[in-house]
Amino acid sequence: MNHKQRTLKREVSCTGIGLHSGQRVTLVIKPAPADMGINFIRKDLPGHPSIRAHSENVVDTYLSTTIGNNGHKVSTIEHLMAAFFGLGIDNARVELDGAEVPIMDGSSGPFVFLLKSAGIRVQDKPKRFIVARKPFEYREGNREVCLFPSNELKISYTIDFHHPLLRDQSYELCFSGDNFVREISRARTFGFLKDINKLWESGLALGGSLDNAIVVDEFRILNEDGLRYSDEFVRHKILDFLGDLAIVGCPIIGHFVVKRSGHFLNQCMLKKLMDNCKLWESVSLENPQECPEKILKIPTFGSLDPLPA
Numbered sequence: 001m002n003h004k005q006r007t008l009k010r011e012v013s014c015t016g017i018g019l020h021s022g023q024r025v026t027l028v029i030k031p032a033p034a035d036m037g038i039n040f041i042r043k044d045l046p047g048h049p050s051i052r053a054h055s056e057n058v059v060d061t062y063l064s065t066t067i068g069n070n071g072h073k074v075s076t077i078e079h080l081m082a083a084f085f086g087l088g089i090d091n092a093r094v095e096l097d098g099a100e101v102p103i104m105d106g107s108s109g110p111f112v113f114l115l116k117s118a119g120i121r122v123q124d125k126p127k128r129f130i131v132a133r134k135p136f137e138y139r140e141g142n143r144e145v146c147l148f149p150s151n152e153l154k155i156s157y158t159i160d161f162h163h164p165l166l167r168d169q170s171y172e173l174c175f176s177g178d179n180f181v182r183e184i185s186r187a188r189t190f191g192f193l194k195d196i197n198k199l200w201e202s203g204l205a206l207g208g209s210l211d212n213a214i215v216v217d218e219f220r221i222l223n224e225d226g227l228r229y230s231d232e233f234v235r236h237k238i239l240d241f242l243g244d245l246a247i248v249g250c251p252i253i254g255h256f257v258v259k260r261s262g263h264f265l266n267q268c269m270l271k272k273l274m275d276n277c278k279l280w281e282s283v284s285l286e287n288p289q290e291c292p293e294k295i296l297k298i299p300t301f302g303s304l305d306p307l308p309a
Contacts, residue, residue, distance in 0.1 A: 003288045005090040007031045009119030016102025022206030025098035032091040034125035040074040044097040055247045061263035075100045078243030083111035085246035086180035088301025106188035106212040126284045132254030134279045138269035143260040145269040150255040152297040157258045169234040177302025187235035190214035
């Protein structure tokens with residue numbers, strides 16, 4: 001049933017702190033009809049304005065991905081969007097009483113738990129897939145995202161920061177829902193101690209702490225419990241990348257080779273890619289047997305069963 005659209009079986013909610021705003025936010029995620037996509041609703045504003053998670057609505061990419069419409073915004077959506085993408089959820093109504101999605105523990109893990117607790121429902125309409133047909137590359141200085149035709153979604157990611165713990169770290173993900181949950185979803189966001197005061201002075205990272213981010217000084221990790229994975233930094237960059245891919249509104253089938261990218265480059269790349277329809281083909285399958293795996297391997301998005309109570 002991985003070729004069909006998905007939504008939740010029931011609504012689910014959580015409360016947390018915005019990473020940059022420091023404000024307490026309550027989030028309610030509800031089922032939505034097929035073909036509706038992921039829509040964020042600002043319940044704290046008059047008229048409850050709705051903003052669809054779509055590349056056309058991306059208005060800011062500094063330190064996070066922010067969507068907006070008619071002056072209304074929702075920021076730091078990438079970890080929740082990665083959870084939707086990883087579990088194959090196409091349609092949902094996300095209601096929140098603030099301008100920023102709560103950071104939780106700095107990963108997608110709590111959102112995965114939340115969504116699986118609600119249960120996932122298969123809908124009647126087929127998913128749409130974007131299938132890469134020609135090589136494509138987007139570069140800016142020493143940073144780049146390349147996309148090559150492939151029968152599956154694969155991401156090869158390399159980071160290289162000027163820090164002894166983050167030099168030349170690479171990871172390759174052959175995407176499936178299970179691989180995402182097990183290998184990527186729990187990887188946390190990270191930051192450098194030397195940058196914190198500057199961020200605070202700019203009104204950013206006001207909700208950041210060792211409870212929701214990995215913090216490193218010049219030589220070491222400050223979190224008492226250390227890392228969840230030896231290469232947690234690059235795994236989190238893949239998490240962010242998947243959250244940004246989710247903005248397209250459907251899975252992209254191809255091999256992404258990414259070096260030193262971030263939200264800004266990710267979104268610029270996606271805009272250029274989607275604007276050039278000669279590079280890709282839109283595919284919807286009523287029956288997955290229509291397309292052999294050697295031509296197109298539909299991602300496996302994982303179990304539909306809710307977590308036990």
